[in-house]
Amino acid sequence: xxxxxxxxxxxxxxxxxxxxxxxxxxxxxxxxxxxxxxxxxxxxxxxxxxxxxxxxxxxxxxxxxxxxxxxxxxxxxxxxxxxxxxxxxxxxxxxxxxxxxxxxxxxxxxxxxxxxxxxxxxxxxxxxxxxxxxxxxxxxxxxxxxxxxxxxxxxxxxxxxxxxxxxxxxxxxxxxxxxxxxxxxxxxxxxxxxxxxxxxxxxxxxxxxxxxxxxxxxxxxxxxxxxxxxxxxxxxxxxxxxxxxxxxxxxxxxxxxxxxxxxxxxxxxxxxxxxxxxxxxxxxxxxxxxxxxxxxxxxxxxxxxxxxxxxxxxxxxxxxxxxxxxxxxxxxxxxxxxxxxxxxxxxxxxxxxxxxxxxxxxxxxxxxxxxxxxxxxxxxxxxxxxxxxxxxxxxxxxxxxxxxxxxxxxxxxxxxxxxxxxxxxx
Amino acid sequence: xxxxxxxxxxxxxxxxxxxxxxxxxxxxxxxxxxxxxxxxxxxxxxxxxxxxxxxxxxxxxxxxxxxxxxxxxxxxxxxxxxxxxxxxxxxxxxxxxxxxxxxxxxxxxxxxxxxxxxxxxxxxxxxxxxxxxxxxxxxxxxxxxxxxxxxxxxxxxxxxxxxxxxxxxxxxxxxxxxxxxxxxxxxxxxxxxxxxxxxxxxxxxxxxxxxxxxxxxxxxxxxxxxxxxxxxxxxxxxxxxxxxxxxxxxxxxxxxxxxxxxxxxxxxxxxxxxxxxxxxxxxxxxxxxxxxxxxxxxxxxxxxxxxxxxxxxxxxxxxxxxxxxxxxxxxxxxxxxxxxxxxxxxxxxxxxxxxxxxxxxxxxxxxxxxxxxxxxxxxxxxxxxxxxxxxxxxxxxxxxxxxxxxxxxxxxxxxxxxxxxxxxxxxxxxx
Numbered sequence: 001x002x003x004x005x006x007x008x009x010x011x012x013x014x015x016x017x018x019x020x021x022x023x024x025x026x027x028x029x030x031x032x033x034x035x036x037x038x039x040x041x042x043x044x045x046x047x048x049x050x051x052x053x054x055x056x057x058x059x060x061x062x063x064x065x066x067x068x069x070x071x072x073x074x075x076x077x078x079x080x081x082x083x084x085x086x087x088x089x090x091x092x093x094x095x096x097x098x099x100x101x102x103x104x105x106x107x108x109x110x111x112x113x114x115x116x117x118x119x120x121x122x123x124x125x126x127x128x129x130x131x132x133x134x135x136x137x138x139x140x141x142x143x144x145x146x147x148x149x150x151x152x153x154x155x156x157x158x159x160x161x162x163x164x165x166x167x168x169x170x171x172x173x174x175x176x177x178x179x180x181x182x183x184x185x186x187x188x189x190x191x192x193x194x195x196x197x198x199x200x201x202x203x204x205x206x207x208x209x210x211x212x213x214x215x216x217x218x219x220x221x222x223x224x225x226x227x228x229x230x231x232x233x234x235x236x237x238x239x240x241x242x243x244x245x246x247x248x249x250x251x252x253x254x255x256x257x258x259x260x261x262x263x264x265x266x267x268x269x270x271x272x273x274x275x276x277x278x279x280x281x282x283x284x285x286x287x288x289x290x291x292x293x294x295x296x297x298x299x300x301x302x303x304x305x306x307x308x309x310x311x312x313x314x315x316x317x318x319x320x321x322x323x324x325x326x327x328x329x330x331x332x333x334x335x336x337x338x339x340x341x342x343x344x345x346x347x348x349x350x351x352x353x354x355x356x357x358x359x360x361x362x363x364x365x366x367x368x369x370x371x372x373x374x375x376x377x378x379x380x381x382x383x384x385x386x387x388x389x390x391x392x393x394x395x396x397x398x399x400x401x402x403x404x405x406x407x408x409x410x411x412x413x414x415x416x417x418x419x420x421x422x423x424x425x426x
Numbered sequence: 427x428x429x430x431x432x433x434x435x436x437x438x439x440x441x442x443x444x445x446x447x448x449x450x451x452x453x454x455x456x457x458x459x460x461x462x463x464x465x466x467x468x469x470x471x472x473x474x475x476x477x478x479x480x481x482x483x484x485x486x487x488x489x490x491x492x493x494x495x496x497x498x499x500x501x502x503x504x505x506x507x508x509x510x511x512x513x514x515x516x517x518x519x520x521x522x523x524x525x526x527x528x529x530x531x532x533x534x535x536x537x538x539x540x541x542x543x544x545x546x547x548x549x550x551x552x553x554x555x556x557x558x559x560x561x562x563x564x565x566x567x568x569x570x571x572x573x574x575x576x577x578x579x580x581x582x583x584x585x586x587x588x589x590x591x592x593x594x595x596x597x598x599x600x601x602x603x604x605x606x607x608x609x610x611x612x613x614x615x616x617x618x619x620x621x622x623x624x625x626x627x628x629x630x631x632x633x634x635x636x637x638x639x640x641x642x643x644x645x646x647x648x649x650x651x652x653x654x655x656x657x658x659x660x661x662x663x664x665x666x667x668x669x670x671x672x673x674x675x676x677x678x679x680x681x682x683x684x685x686x687x688x689x690x691x692x693x694x695x696x697x698x699x700x701x702x703x704x705x706x707x708x709x710x711x712x713x714x715x716x717x718x719x720x721x722x723x724x725x726x727x728x729x730x731x732x733x734x735x736x737x738x739x740x741x742x743x744x745x746x747x748x749x750x751x752x753x754x755x756x757x758x759x760x761x762x763x764x765x766x767x768x769x770x771x772x773x774x775x776x777x778x779x780x781x782x783x784x785x786x787x788x789x790x791x792x793x794x795x796x797x798x799x800x801x802x803x804x805x806x807x808x809x810x811x812x813x814x815x816x817x818x819x820x821x822x823x824x825x826x827x828x829x830x831x832x833x834x835x836x837x838x839x840x841x842x843x844x845x846x847x848x849x850x851x852x853x854x855x856x857x
Contacts (some may be wrong), residue, residue: 013430153433155855176582205832209576211778216825222818224483229813346642349576353635356855392650399639399646411628415855 023101024088026408029194030108031080035121038115039073047119053257055126062256069118076107101409109374116382116389123385128377129261129328132165136334136373137272138163142351143358144275144363145191145320148256150360151283152316153296153418154202157213158194159324161220166191170225171339172231175240181326183242184267184426188322193322194220199314206422217348225341230338241337244268271326278360292316296416299423309423324348357406359413372398417424447504461835466781472834473827474793482514482819488812489513517804517812523802525551525796543709547799550822552691554755555795560749561773562780562787563701564615564742568633569782571738572718577622577637581615581769585747588614589754590658590761593671599673604755607675608693611751612744619743620642620736624823627732632855633739641770652763666763677756689825691750695788697745702784704741714738746773772821779825794821 042049049069053062082191083100086092092100117123142159149156169190174183194216201207232239243268252263262269283289292312294302299309332339350372351365358364377400383391486492490511495506523529531543561578568575574650589611598606618640624633649813651658652666660669675691705711716724717734726729749769754761776794801817827834834840 031429113645182588199828201833205830207830209831211825214771214774214778215829219819221825222815222822225815226813226819229815232487250637288605292638304648346638348843349638353638356632391651392646394654395646395649396643399642401642403636403639406628406635407625407631410631413632413855419855 001211004175011085015373020409022086022411023097023409026404027084027100027104031077031082031084032105033112034073034077034080034108035192036077038111039070039077039326040072040116042069042118042402044116045069049114049117050122051117051147052124053126055124055260064122066228067114069114073111077109080107080159086144103407105371109378112378115296116386120386121205123381124262126257128374128381130265131377131380132298132370133261133269134373135376137330138266138327138347139274139351139369139372140272140366141330141356142281142348143355143369144362145195145324145327146352146355147279147283147360147362148292148316148320148323149198150355150419151176151296151315151416152197153299153372153416153421153423154207154313154317155420156198156320157210157318157352158198158220158343158348159214159348159351160216161213162194162321162324163328163331163344163348163351164193164217164224164342165194165220166325167331167343168227168328168339169325170329171241171337172227172238172335173244178242180242180244180289183333184244184326184329187333191268191325191328192318192322195318195324197229198321199317200421201316202317203310204311206424209420209422217223221342224339228339228341239338243335243337247284252256275323276362276366276406283362293416296418298423299418303425309425312337313423353402353406354415356415357402357410359410360415364424368405372402374398375401428513432800468840469829469831469834472838475685476827476834476837477820477823478518481816482510482518482824484816484819485517485676485812486510488816501845517808518806519553520804521797522806523547524818525800549687550799551792551796552655553688554695554798555791556690556752556756557749557769558776558794559788559791560697560752560770560819561746562776562791563694563697563784564619564746564749565703565704565773565777566780566782566784566787567745569777570718570740571714571734572721573623573626573633573635573735573738575619575622575739575742576634576774577618577640577750577770578773579766580637580641581746582750582766582769583641583644583648584618584743585611585615586754586761586765587648587658587745589692589751590668590671593675593755594635594669598674599671600791603672603674604677607671607755608748608751611747613747613752615747615750616740621748622738622743623736623739626739627735628733634855645766649763652761658761670760671755675755676759677752688752688756690756693748693752696790697748698784701741701745704783710734710737718778723737737779740763746770749773758851775821775825779828784820793824 047069048061048066049072050064050066051066079105083104087100092175113123132327142163146156147164148160155334166187169375170183170187173186174180175184197216198209198212201212202209246264247270249263255263285293291302295307295309295312302312304311327347328344331343336343351369354368355365357368358366376395379391379394379397383389383394486496489509492506492509495502495509499506526547527544528547531539531546535541535544561582564578565575589607592607592610593603596603596606622633622636622640622709625636649666652668655657655661658668660667677693680687680689680692691698703711705715713724713729713734714737716727716729717738721731724734750766753765753769758782759768772794776787776790779790779793780788795821797817798814801814804812805814
């Protein structure tokens with residue numbers, strides 16, 4: 001009998017026992033890296049790390065912070081190891097568990113920065129934060145688009161194609177008509193058009209949604225390459241590289257540190273704020289969201305109580321497409337300016353990873369996208385501060401960080417139950 | 427929307443058995459039924475046809491003469507249609523001549539020219555198809571075990587790095603050198619795949635995330651190795667280029683120059699046969715398919731699901747690594763940063779078109795290989811007017827239409843029957 005229960009437990013929870021050790025072990029390992037790698041290396045350099053908290057020309061100038069690099073690494077590492085031991089030995093509430101994860105990751109990043117900067121020119125924290133947002137916006141919008149689709153039960157692998165087509169259309173319309181806002185709307189509609197294709201084939205033609213997503217990405221890549229060759233490459237007036245200017249929000253943008261990071265960017269950052277809050281609240285605090293989630297978890301039950309399953313799926317998939325189209329528009333008229341073939345270069349797939357990593361919630365996806373954006377920005381900045389760090393190796397950081405986070409901290413995730421299954425009324 | 431025939435999803439997503447034939451029927455009747463109801467072969471052919479029709483629109487749009495003719499459609503309708511027909515038929519004829527058979531070489535051979543030249547287009551198609559078949563197999567075998575391997579690109583790079591290093595950095599006797607490089611490529615890819623499977627089995631990390639991330643990690647690793655002289659960079663170069671492989675590390679060709687079949691192609695076909703044998707004739711293959719159908723059921727049946735995941739990803743990575751060997755040792759003889767091309771993503775479409783079956787993958791790889799060769803040929807033949815990237819659109823459309831048999835039925839007015847569509851090769855996130 002005992003054996004039978006053991007077998008049953010093994011069948012039901014194949015990963016449960018091992019996963020309990022995952023987070024503590026990861027904490028301890030990260031802490032030891034803080035001490036043994038960053039701390040020890042910083043000891044060799046014998047320098048202070050310094051951080052700037054204001055950009056040149058801003059109203060309030062804050063003096064730079066200088067910290068002794070090596071001792072700080074040792075302290076942060078020791079605290080991380082302690083948190084790991086604490087988490088491995090005692091039961092903690094959910095909130096405290098999350099706080100420990102955040103703390104250990106923060107300490108890891110701080111140690112990394114101290115080590116990289118020890119004895120070199122000062123790092124500007126404001127610029128890193130701004131860069132983080134720039135790198136994250138398409139990922140956040142793409143992941144939110146995926147969230148809208150998948151919460152209603154339609155897998156969206158086509159985020160990449162929606163970003164790409166949105167980026168192309170926004171660039172060409174903004175250039176040809178000379179209106180950035182027209183470009184933004186056109187980009188959104190282009191993403192929405194891919195969304196319409198996704199919806200029609202997935203919901204009405206019951207096509208396998210993973211195949212469909214991959215195919216739409218191939219089509220978007222092929223079409224934008226083709227149109228780029230035909231139109232933009234032959235007539236540069238179709239690809240002028242216009243971009244939105246920054247909008248500084250009165251009062252708020254003058255707050256030291258917070259102002260330049262959060263309230264002095266272009267319109268896309270503000271759209272992203274609105275989208276995150278709106279979707280998080282709507283999905284979990286409104287009747288609308290309850291219906292969406294019902295359709296994504298158990299469409300038959302939803303249908304029985306009178307919810308129009310197919311309509312909700314159509315609406316959400318197309319809404320998601322519009323949102324991803326805006327994310328695509330950011331790639332051209334929001335940051336880079338002109339379109340180049342394959343400008344999305346895998347952002348859509350990373351957004352998909354952020355969505356899964358964030359457990360299909362807007363805030364989770366936001367955290368994942370920010371982690372990713374932050375690491376990309378570090379990879380960009382650190383080699384300029386400290387030439388020892390080779391750029392290609394630093395470029396790996398966001399991807400490696402995601403793998404560590406997914407494997408070490410998140411583990412198994414559960415998608416909406418009906419995600420990917422077409423609904424056929426019985 | 428109401429007249430769209432609704433095809434019930436296949437209740438058993440893994441294997442659809444052939445319907446038992448109670449009595450032998452006339453071939454003609456079977457054929458007519460296949461056409462009116464749309465067997466999978468008919469659906470595939472119609473899908474390719476439909477994709478070519480849509481592609482024709484792009485060809486028309488590419489040709490300024492034709493677009494101008496359409497501008498005066500109502501004044502000279504015959505002229506517009508004639509120009510359209512001319513442009514489209516010319517482009518597709520060029521594609522056919524470039525990829526399959528050029529009639530002028532046949533007449534030249536009849537008049538005493540080279541017979542081998544007849545087969546040149548086909549040999550080019552096989553060469554293009556080789557890496558696509560191998561990455562296609564890497565994606566397909568993972569699909570059969572219920573995993574979505576987006577990471578063929580990263581596994582390809584893993585194989586390429588090892589094969590290149592063994593190819594120029596080690597000296598070995600002639601035949602052994604080729605074999606060691608091939609094995610090295612397999613191992614290089616397999617390690618990357620194994621890591622993905624291991625993470626999934628040990629921590630539950632989703633393979634889609636891990637493979638996507640590893641692709642980028644491997645690109646960066648390749649970039650790093652190719653920009654340091656102590657590593658893989660050619661000493662006299664500042665570009666991201668590795669040294670040429672030693673001559674005895676390159677894959678030989680069968681047949682004389684220039685129509686030749688690379689040994690790589692034979693390896694690809696052999697790999698497909700091996701995968702087919704593994705999946706249908708061995709216990710391991712049975713376990714893969716069972717895990718793919720339902721991990722929970724497989725676990726209750728006593729199958730070690732985690733072990734299957736690790737093993738199938740290891741094999742998938744190895745196949746992607748072989749694809750790298752076929753390119754580096756077969757056609758390029760040198761690794762550059764751009765060598766990985768689009769073999770990884772193309773592998774996904776090839777696997778999907780081949781319905782995750784090894785022989786289907788070979789056929790799909792050949793079709794896409796032919797399209798790639800034809801696309802390059804038509805771009806040259808029309809002096810760049812029809813760009814080669816319309817082929818990418820064609821590929822996407824073909825897979826789209828094949829995977830949506832309901833659409834093909836509506837367009838061609840076929841009678842609806844259940845179960846001839848594409849099987850659910852891919853599964854949702856919880857699968």
